[in-house]
Amino acid sequence: MKLRKATVSEFDGIYxxxxxxxxxxxxxxYESAREVxxxxxxxxxxxLCDDIRVGFIxxxxxxxxxxxxxxxxxxxxxxxGLGERTLALLKDKYDKILxxxxxxxxxxxxxxxxxxxxxxxxxxxxxxFQPPYRKGDCGTRLVLLSYPxxxxxxxxxxxxxxxxxxxxx
Numbered sequence: 207m208k209l210r211k212a213t214v215s216e217f218d219g220i221y222x223x224x225x226x227x228x229x230x231x232x233x234x235x236y237e238s239a240r241e242v243x244x245x246x247x248x249x250x251x252x253x254l255c256d257d258i259r260v261g262f263i264x265x266x267x268x269x270x271x272x273x274x275x276x277x278x279x280x281x282x283x284x285x286x287g288l289g290e291r292t293l294a295l296l297k298d299k300y301d302k303i304l305x306x307x308x309x310x311x312x313x314x315x316x317x318x319x320x321x322x323x324x325x326x327x328x329x330x331x332x333x334x335f336q337p338p339y340r341k342g343d344c345g346t347r348l349v350l351l352s353y354p355x356x357x358x359x360x361x362x363x364x365x366x367x368x369x370x371x372x373x374x375x
Contacts (some may be wrong), residue, residue, distance in 0.1 A: 207291045209251040209263065209278060220250065220262050227278045231346050247370070253279065253292050260288050263296070268370050271302035271352075271363065275371060277311045293325045296305055299355060303327075306336055307350040319349065327351040332360045337372040 212220060217240055224233045228302065234242065242248055247268065253261035261279035264274050274296070279289045296303055305327070310316035330352055334344035350357075350364070357363050368374040 207288070207295060208254050209292070209295055210254055212250045212262065214240070214256060216252070217243065217250070220252075221279065223262065223278055224247050224276060228276065229346075231338065231343050232336065233276070238339065239319075251350050253288065255283070255288055255291075261292065262360035265296070267300075268366055269306050270366060271369060272296065273367055274303060274305035277305065289321065290325055293327075295309075297326070301354075303353040304367070305351050305359075306334075307351060309349050319351075322351050325353075327353045328356045330357050332361055332364075334363060334364065337368060337374050339372075 216322040221236060223241055224239070228309045233239065243250055247266055249265050249267070251263050251265065252259045253263060259280075260279070263277045264275040266275060277289075281293070293303075301375070305322070307318050307322060308315045310319045323329065328351060330350045332350070334348055334350045337345050352361070353361075
């Protein structure tokens with residue numbers, strides 16, 4: 207297993223996978239998503255297993271932690287332990303990691319939260335909304351999970367995500 211930084215020329219295929227795996231409110235529009243690849247601290251990685259692309263992950267290297275904006279293991283490769291192995295790679299690279307997930311409102315969403323908890327992430331029990339990516343959209347209620355511990359300063363972490371990832375000052 208390894209992560210390989212994606213190039214701008216590989217972006218279109220990854221963006222199609224984003225569209226398949228996330229509701230529109232959870233991803234940037236095409237131009238904005240392509241543009242963010244130029245941002246300092248942002249990385250879009252292919253997840254590779256035996257040099258086969260099995261997914262992707264986007265990571266912001268912020269001052270206090272790494273923030274996973276999007277993470278997908280492609281449908282044909284799910285339930286093979288690849289998601290857990292990918293997160294293990296990140297945990298080897300970063301001391302603190304935060305990510306968002308949908309609240310456990312149905313079985314699939316509950317399983318996703320359980321997956322992250324099995325991978326040593328902790329659910330932070332605070333009200334959290336992902337700000338809208340587009341004007342006119344509403345924020346999306348999500349759960350903020352953290353590794354290796356529950357956040358000691360939730361508001362500070364939220365402010366950093368809002369400022370650096372979502373550009374809300």
